[in-house]
Amino acid sequence: MTTRLRATRDYAHDVADFAVALADPAFHRARLDAGGGGEVERHRTTGTPDDGTVEVVVRQPVPTGQVPPAIGRLLTGGLVLRRTERWRLSPSCCAGEVEVAVPMAPVRAEGTMSVSGTSGSGCRLAVDVDVTVTIPLAGALIEGVVADGVRQLTRVEHDNITRWLDSQEGREA
Numbered sequence: 001m002t003t004r005l006r007a008t009r010d011y012a013h014d015v016a017d018f019a020v021a022l023a024d025p026a027f028h029r030a031r032l033d034a035g036g037g038g039e040v041e042r043h044r045t046t047g048t049p050d051d052g053t054v055e056v057v058v059r060q061p062v063p064t065g066q067v068p069p070a071i072g073r074l075l076t077g078g079l080v081l082r083r084t085e086r087w088r089l090s091p092s093c094c095a096g097e098v099e100v101a102v103p104m105a106p107v108r109a110e111g112t113m114s115v116s117g118t119s120g121s122g123c124r125l126a127v128d129v130d131v132t133v134t135i136p137l138a139g140a141l142i143e144g145v146v147a148d149g150v151r152q153l154t155r156v157e158h159d160n161i162t163r164w165l166d167s168q169e170g171r172e173a
Contacts, residue, residue, distance in 0.1 A: 001132070001133075002130045002131065002132045003130070003131045003132075004128070004129070004130055004131075005109075005111075005127070005128075005129045005130075005131055005151065006126075006127065006128050006129075007126075007127045007151060007154050008124055008125065008126045008127070009124070009125045009154065009158045009161075010118060010122055010123070010124050010125075011122055011123050011124070011125065011161065011162060011165060012121070012122050012162075012165075013121075013122065013123060013165045013169075014091075014117065014121050014122065014123055015090075015091055015092055015093060015094060015115055015116065015117050015123045016049070016050075016091035016092075017123075017165055017168070018094060018115045018123050018125070018165070019049035019050070019089040019090065019091055019094050019115070020049045020168075021161070021164065021165060021168070022049070022054050022056075022087050022089060022094060022115075023045045023048070023049045023052065023054055023089060025040055025043040025056075026164075027161075027164055028040045028043060028056050028058060030160055030163070030164040031157050031160045031161055031164065032058060032060055032157075032160075033160060038058055038059055038060035038061060039058065039059050040056060040057070040058050041057040041058060041059055041082075042055065042056065042057040043055075043056045043057075044056075047089070048089075049089050049091070050089070050090065050091050051089070051090060052088075052089045053086065053087060053088055053089065054085075054086070054087040054089060055084070055085070055086050055087075056084075056085050056087075057082065057083070057084045057085075058082075058083050058085075059080055059081070059082050059083075060080065060081045060082075060083060061080050061081075080102070080103065081100050081101075081102060082100070082101045082102070082103060083098060083099070083100045084098070084099045084100075085097070085098050085113070086098075087113075092117065093114065093115065093116050093117075094114065094115040095112070095113070095114045095115075096112065096113040096114070097110070097111070097112055097113070098110065098111055098112070098113055098127070098129060100129075106133055106134040107131070107132070107133050108131075108132050108133075108134075109129045109130065109131045109132070110129065110130060111127065111128045111129030111130055112127075112128050112129075113125065113126065113127050113128075114126050125161075127154065
């Protein structure tokens with residue numbers, strides 16, 4: 001069984017600013033910080049924010065209280081998400097794919113992301129992800145809990161992204 005998660009977040013910055021951010025490893029570290037830590041395992045940029053690609057891999061621990069008990073019993077040492085994002089950058093639209101794996105656990109998520117302009121000078125980040133848990137009988141329940149956890153994480157990341165974009169205003173790219 002699979003649970004679909006769709007989320008959008010609006011920013012008061014344009015797509016070009018978001019593309020510059022995606023190409024900067026400091027952006028990804030700042031995005032993780034308030035979510036309980038984590039680390040950028042790999043960040044590779046090819047080209048420029050106007051015409052390029054970015055691949056970023058992050059490892060992110062999930063706070064103990066947010067781990068579904070059925071999954072917590074399967075893990076030793078806590079729940080750590082390994083998220084791989086691949087972005088195609090442009091100043092008018094950024095598009096990407098995301099894969100999330102939980103090492104040593106039957107949990108996986110994959111889907112798409114995009115950053116597009118909104119009316120005015122802002123942009124919208126849209127995420128469309130399918131969460132799959134391969135535990136017989138309890139999988140659907142756990143998927144719902146995982147999807148709720150991801151929604152909460154996107155709220156925290158939204159605040160971090162907003163702060164980072166705001167702090168870059170007026171700086172030379």
